[in-house]
Amino acid sequence: MHDVLFAANDWLQQGRKVALATVIETWGSAPQPVGSRLLIDRDGDFLGSVSGGCVEGAVISEAIDVIDSGNCRVLEFGVADETAWEVGLACGGRIRIFVEALDKAGQP
Amino acid sequence: MNSETLQRLLQAQRGREPVAMVTALHSGAQRIVCARQAADDEFGAVIVDGFRSDRSTVQSNAAGEHFVEIFNPKLRLIVIGAVHIAQSLVPMATAAGYQVSVIDPRAAFATAERFPGAEVVAEWPDEVLPGLGLDARCGFVALTHDPKIDDPALGLALQSDCFYIGALGSRKTQAARRERLVAAGFADAALARIAGPVGLDIGARGAPEIAISIMAEMTMCLRHGGAGHDIRRDDR
Incomplete structure (x- = not known):
């Protein structure tokens, strides 16, 4: 999971605008453990994983918002959540994900 | 996350130094806490326990929720x-x-x-x-x-x-x-x-x-x- 942070550094060096999504809490049988990360750039390219592929789509579109606004946010997904990509979390678990922009300088 | 915080995390990983990152979920403000600073941190006990169990957790204080993330050296x-x-x-x-x-x-x-x-x-x-x-x-x-x-x-x-x-x-x-x-x-x-x-x-x-x-x-x-x-x- 820490390898995503090394990739984030590379992406920043390449001048890409990027956000990081991090699994901060899970309940039930969530597919990826706390600390799992997804790195997203302004074009929607991504690396890493925060679920088994169930909610990545929704996280990516939120992450692009975060890149544009600079405001971090917490997302929550569960089995019945309509914002989850197509089917939500098929495993029946719930996850909370923190999404933040990564800045070369400044930012809190 | 700002560049300084990211560089500090990467430096800790390269040097096989355990550190924790505390993120205020409402503001995104972050601080890095190394093992020797843990005693003085408000989440110090959670951090010391986290180094041992390799678990990151969400903690609350009067200001709101904080993600206390453990970065142990790579296995x-x-x-x-x-x-x-x-x-x-x-x-x-x-x-x-x-x-x-x-x-x-x-x-x-x-x-x-x-x-x-x-x-x-x-x-x-x-x-x-x-x-x-x-x-x-x-x-x-x-x-x-x-x-x-x-x-x-x-x-x-x-x-x-x-x-x-x-x-x-x-x-x-x-x-x-x-x-x-x-x-x-x-x-x-x-x-x-x-x-x-x-x-x-x-x-x-x-x-x-x-x-x-x-x-x-x-x-x-x-x-x-x-x-x-x-x-x-x-x-x-």
Whole structure:
């Protein structure tokens, strides 16, 4: 999971605008453990994983918002959540994900 | 996350230094807390516990929720013996997040081509291991069952904080090894740390299945700690 942070550094060096999504809490049988990360750039390219592929789509579109606004946010997904990509979390678990922009300088 | 925070995290990872990052979920404000600063941090107890259990948690204070994230050094696996089982074990360990070093003085075995993605060192383990700085985030497994290669390496592993020490060999081989290590001055308590015959008893046949049994046992020791080790022994 820490390898995503090394990739984030590379992406920043390449001048890409990027956000990081991090699994901060899970309940039930969530597919990826706390600390799992997804790195997203302004074009929607991504690396890493925060679920088994169930909610990545929704996280990516939120992450692009975060890149544009600079405001971090917490997302929550569960089995019945309509914002989850197509089917939500098929495993029946719930996850909370923190999404933040990564800045070369400044930012809190 | 700002660049300074990211660089500090990467520096800690490169230097194998455990650190925690506290993120205020409402504002995104972050701070890095190293082991020696933990005592002075409001989440210090959680951080110290997190270093040990390798768990990150969400904590609350009057200001709101905070994600206390633990960044322990990357797991490492030291494999003594560039043998057939090692060829199965190395890709599994790599997939599970381990940085793997394979050490074998027999240059014909210890080639980079046989172990893609691993560091391969064609030298005697007792010459290489002291420089590797074995710590509590290291697993160790001796696979040559050649006493000249395995024994000195096991001796060094026993003097380290490695969370897992496995040694290949039948019960007979283990008994003979034990006698040699006792003669070399190791106490029973130290020798009890060696998992041998190596791996969980899953009826493994052939190198890939033996590698699975080793990965399973090592994972159990990592996640359950020493208790896991004892359970395995009681079952035998």
